Amino acid sequence: MNRSAISTWTGTGADGTGTLSTDSGALTNTPFSSASRYEQHDKITGSNPEELLAAAYVGSFTMMLAERLAAAGHPAHSIRAEAQVNFIRASSSWRIPTVRLHCTAAVPGITGDQLFAIAHEVKQACPIAQALRPEVTMTASLA
Numbered sequence: 001m002n003r004s005a006i007s008t009w010t011g012t013g014a015d016g017t018g019t020l021s022t023d024s025g026a027l028t029n030t031p032f033s034s035a036s037r038y039e040q041h042d043k044i045t046g047s048n049p050e051e052l053l054a055a056a057y058v059g060s061f062t063m064m065l066a067e068r069l070a071a072a073g074h075p076a077h078s079i080r081a082e083a084q085v086n087f088i089r090a091s092s093s094w095r096i097p098t099v100r101l102h103c104t105a106a107v108p109g110i111t112g113d114q115l116f117a118i119a120h121e122v123k124q125a126c127p128i129a130q131a132l133r134p135e136v137t138m139t140a141s142l143a
Helices: 034-038 049-071 112-125 127-132
Strands: 005-010 017-022 030-033 078-090 093-106 135-142
Touching: 030 034, 049 078, 049 093, 049 112, 049 127, 093 112, 093 127, 112 127, 112 135
Parallel strands: 093 135
Antiparallel strands: 005 017, 017 030, 078 093
C-alpha cells in the first residue's frame, strides 16, 4: 500500500509559497509558506510540514491505541491526543529533536497505569514514530 502527497513551491525559500495536496483529497492545494513554517503569530495562514507531522503522528497513535485497548478488553469511549513537534534551529540548520505527546482517554474498567502501559507500547510501535524516530515523551490520563 502506498500513500502519497504532492507539493508545489514558487519563489525563493525566504519569500516563496507552496501548496500541499494528498491523493485522498484531505489536503487540496493547502497553502504553506516560509512564514507559516518559521514564524509564529495569528496573522499567518497556511500549514507547514511540522504541523502535518504532528497530525500524522496523533492520527496514527489514536487509531492504534483504540485498537490495542479494544484487544486488551477495554474499548475506549473516546481518545484525544495532541502532538507538539519541537522544531528548532541548531546552528545553520533546523531539526526536530523531540515530539511531546499527550493523551487523554475515557476507558471504562481500566486503571491509569494500565492506560499508560498500553499507550507507551503504542508510542513505540506507531508507524509514524518508527519512520521518524525523534525522542517522544508522553503523558496519558483517564478522562
